[in-house]
Each structure stands twice: as C-alpha cells, then as structure tokens.
Amino acid sequence: MSANEEQLRRWRLILGANDNDGTGYQPAGLDLQMDRALEALYDSERSGNLSGSSPKIARWLGDIRTYFPNSVVRVMQQDALDRLGLKQMLLEPEMLEAVEPDVHLVATLLSLSRVMPNKTKETARMVVRKVVDELERKLANPLRQAVTGSLNRSVKNRRPRHNEIDWNRTIRANLKHYQPDYKTIIPETRLGFGRRTTALRDIILCVDQSGSMAGSVVYSSIMAAVLASIRSVRTSLVVFDTSVVDLTELLEDPVEVLFGTQLGGGTDINRALSYVQSLVRDPSDTILVLITDLFEGGKEDEMLKRAAALVSSGVQLITLLALDDEGAPGFNQRLASKLAAIGVPCFACSPDIFPDLMAATIERRNIIQWAAEQSIVVAR
Secondary structure, three states: OOHHHHHHHHHHHHHOOOOOOOOOOOOOOHHHHHHHHHHHHHOOOOOOOOOOOHHHHHHHHHHHHHHOOHHHHHHHHHHHHHHHOOHHHHHOHHHHOOOOOOHHHHHHHHHHOOOOOHHHHHHHHHHHHHHHHHHHHHHHHHHHHHHHHHHHHOOEEOOOOHHHEOHHHHHHHOHHHEEOOOOEEOOOOOOEEOOOOOOOEEEEEEEEOOHHHHHHHHHHHHHHHHHHOOOOEEEEEEEEOOOEEEOHHHOOOHHHHHHOOOOOOOOOHHHHHHHHHOOOOOHHHEEEEEEOOOOOOOOHHHHHHHHHHHHHHOOEEEEEEEEOOOOOOOOOHHHHHHHHHOOOOEEEEOOOOHHHHHHHHHOOOOHHHHHHHOOOOOOO
C-alpha cells in the first residue's frame, strides 16, 4: 500500500462511513472490523450502535482489545462510559472481565463501589489490584530511593565507610589541607551520609476526594502506601470531601485504601486542615502535601488562616493541584494566588516527578526553584 493509500485508509477510519468523506476507500477484512467497532461507539445513530445490550457490549469490548493497542482501547472505553452511559454495565462481573484496566477505570469503579452488588465486588477488586500492582512496580523504587537518599543526606556522619562518604561536603571541609605539590586534598575530616532508622520526617498526604480529583486519589493512595513502607518517615493519609477520613491504618494495602475512599461530593478544605493540625507533632519535621483543585466549599478565610498558621509554625506545606498524568488541571486560580502569597507553593505534579519533589522537600530546598528546574508552572 502506497503512502497516499495509507493516508486515505486512515482518514476513512477516522471519518467513518459518511457519503461525503471523500476518501473513496472501501475497508475490508480487519479494517472493516475496526470500522464497525469505531462506528458502534462514535456513530450512535447508525444501526451498528451498542444500544443497551450487555452481550453486545461485552463482544464490543473484546473486539476493540483485538483490533487496537491498549492505549487506544483505554480511550475508547472511557468514551463509551462518557458518551453512552455504560457505567451501570460495570456492575456486572462479566463486563469487568472484558475491560482493559487503567487509572480511569479504577476511578469509575471506586465511584460505583457503594452501589456495586456483592457478586461484582470481588471482580472489581481484582481489576483495581491489577492496576495498583502495575503502578506500584513503576513508582515504588524511585520513590523509596529518592526519600531514603534525601534523608541520609540530611544526617551527618563523621565516621563514614567508603561508600557512605559525601565527597562534595568532604572536599569543602578539607580545602585548607590542599597540597599544591601533589595537586590534591588530604581528607583529614570525612563527612558522610547518615544511616538512622528512626523517623526523621512526618509526611502527611491530605487528599481531596471530590469527583474532579479521581485520578489524583488513585495515585496518592499508592504513593502513601509506598511512603508508609519506609521506616525513616512517619506517613499519614487523610482524605476529605465535606467530611474527613483518616486512612492511615489501611496503608499496608493500597487497594483497601482506595475502597475506603468515596469519590464525589463537596469540598471542605478548612475542615481537613483542622484535622491535620491535630496530627502535627513536630512542625519543623513535618511535610504536608495538600492535594486539591482548591474549589473550596467551606470557610475560605478560615482555611487560609489555618494554612498560614501551619506555615508559620514551621510545617512545609505544598499544594498539588493534581497528582496525575492528565496535564494542566482546572483549579481555583484566585485561591491558589492567596496561598502563594502566604508561602504555599501551588502546582500540578505528575506521578513520575513526585519522588523528586519529596526528596527536594526533605532536603529543604527552595520548592519554587525546584519547580522551575522541572519546567513546572507554579500558581502566582
């Protein structure tokens, strides 16, 4: 097939079986099957639509997994949920077994968990666990290495082993022992990274579980579970809408954490910060990550006063407007500006950058400068 014919083929699949598509290409074989799968979803007025038939939808879900790569399948599944109102179908175990698991599907299942029949819940947990396990494999090691490394660097060790020597600090401390004849420094004083196992930092993740934050809830729960496995930090996870729930006791299993959330509802950040204040033991060793789009439904003035009080006490407070891969989030720009004015950085963060953010925070680096180095846009 020539490059021109391939281009016409692709346009025909995009435009559908419209008399005015102008391509002149007639799909056959596999292309015809792909065209029918696309037509069923994106041309609902035609006879090939999915309608409300569970068997037909189950076959369609199986077909698209055969004809398209996983990345495309996930987009089509999400479009089917949004365009055709198929959420009710996910309450059937047979339907869940046919879908391609991803973060968006997990968020949808969590929103349905309260109305899900018992026969479906076990299948739903299997789907959620598959996604969680995949994300943990990807995210756990970078986060553990970033956090433990930054904690070790924050502890001085004056009798380090060779592999524990901090060469930058050691060289600076021994510049006065420079030997011009040999063009070297005698390391009379050696400085190294520490190896303490007691908690050096308290990390609190405070997560908005309103519907708009669904993806962030999934990633935050996994990050919190990984942090909880690091003995050098004490991790707490608090989720909120108009009420506040402490899920710290469930952190051994992120799947249990996720099913402990309740996506949807309003937002009361002020109430959440009030609870978080009671968790702070040593402000100077506490990192608070507030994950919310800042569409406050509670008392905004009180919320700002609580945030200012936390910052002035020594707590390192950061607001993440999103913790997911969705790009630029929608958020309350006005409230973000007010938080920035009292010293609270506000920006979105992708999961792969989150480990470096935690390392920078533990090392007490300038977070605004760190964000600039990552090409992250900070609210002002």
